[in-house]
Amino acid sequence: MPNLTEPKLISGNANRTLANAIARRMSMHRGMTVGLLDARVERFNDQEVFVEVYENVRGEDMFIIQPTSNPANDNLMELLIMSDALKRSSAQRTTAVIPYFGYARQDRRTKARTPISAKLVANLIVESGIERVLTMDLHAAQIQGFFDIPVDNLYASPIFALDLKHQFGDRMDQITVVSPDVGGVGRARELAKRIGAALAIVDKRREKPGEVAEMTVIGDVQDRICIVVDDICDTAGTLCKAAEVIKEAGASEVHAYITHGVLSGPAVERVSKSMLKSLVITDTIEPTAQVLNATNIRIVPTAPIFAQAILNIWNGTSVSSLFDHGTLSAIYEGLY
Template sequence: MSELSYNVDKKLVLASGRAHPELAEQVAAELGTELLPLNAYDFANGEIYVRSDESVRGKEIFVIQSHPAPLNNWLMEQLIMVDSMKRASARRITVVAPFYPYARQDKKGRGREPISARLVADMFKVAGADRIMSVDLHTAQIQGFFDGPVDHLFAIPLLAEHIRKEVGDDPVTVVSPDTGRVRVAEQWAERLGGAPLAFVHKSRDLTMPNQAVSKTVVGQVKGRTCVLIDDMIDTGGTIAGAVKVLKDAGAKDVIIAATHAVFSDPAAQRLAECGAREVVVTNTLPIPESKRFETLTVLSIAPLLARAIKEVFEDGSVTSLFDGDA
């Protein structure tokens, strides 16, 4: 039976969609369990079918799914998985979405725009989800979109520990790619021993997606190793532009750190050629071999997800995983 039992009354089951099976298998290994056997396939017209091969009645289900391109397919598959578990009398269902879909559409920037991140939360609720777990939400306000508990996990400790070993005793400046990430940059600075902060001023045309122009850097970066941080890298234009600005300002080295490697084309090429010493990301999203390059480092988020799942299952404290920072 694909389950992990901590007492006679509760049974944990981990179910995975087809978007990123490698991550799901890593999480299952961390928990000492196996993935729930599922029968999932697409009909000729694109409709998705999902059915559990085992009973889930009365069990605690964690439905894990990453959301790479084509994002809409994987979101729909996860919704259908939740619906099938609910109709099969699961005791409680937690959606595990390491990369929250539509997170960038979290507010109205102009009239007549949707708030798609809220719509996604509503769909999860209607499908039957009792709880949502995600990593490094694009904005913290998304936690309020779901009518139920939301576990907001943070990859900063994982990423910062790796970078701390890489930079050694080099003088470090933490750099936000824009003013909107300064609060996150402050958390990074604390993790890196009180490093000073800087940010890159950029302009963005709200009518043009995935386009921003990095202009100038505010802060002391000359002769220092700059840790350029962001929650996600999509096409890589903003980050690559920021690297150039930092290099032009006299930065000794630039290390890029981001949680979600969306890597829409031509991100891999831009990052490989931008002059950064290293690009450090996590595996919240699958990264195919065609988008990997020499300076890329991928850290596994599976241990963090597994610890959080275990805390939720045992009615423990997810906040305790972050020393009170969550």
């Protein structure tokens, strides 16, 4: 049954811009002001995290908005300590809204004597008192099984499909969706299916981690508008190399749609000088000034889908309904 209390939002310091945007969208849907809980999330001089909540949360349905992006360890500790504070303050239920789930790339043992850090982080989240997780585009879908609590994994592909139709209009029949590696074919196929596009793959072979030795395009990209799709762009080395290889294979334009723009180190400079005509990312990670000022990087909002997902969880209604084109189009009405 739906809860009688109102959903309450609290945010750490990882991405307050997104948290405020989610609160504004929820206010529009509810027809009443939904604000972030009055609280402070600060550091002591030795960098220990301290949380103090100034409002009563007894019996409330709480949603902590906190991606575990750079600095991943600090933001993760903020999430855990906020959860503990709410649990000890008798909140009825606490849901962690983690737009970007850090440590997701460490989801299996690739060699001897290495950790499965994603599982460890899942254990920490559950032990802190969180009862549900809402996230977007987990690096590996099986990470949902690392949790002993419900996990709702939203997808960026429906949002990307709306954006592509808005940006390319009558040129949609010229688009080919490209997966930058074999492991991402499922994600690329999902987007290609949504927009009725052809599919291609970039096969890459590594000599050692972080270095790509050889890339080959599998599929016809001649005179096509190629859309490279992936979940994470970190240093952008692989992405920019893939764009170069696709362009050499005859593509007329190369664009990239990436869910989580980590964009660390030389990433923005590489993208600016690359063969990419545009890089589109979401705001699951707070963009830096360098990202905002880049001429060929564009950001699409996730606040509308997260706001509706939070309301659906609070109401006890379907979250998967948000993957439907008609439903999402209504949520993003006015933006596309």
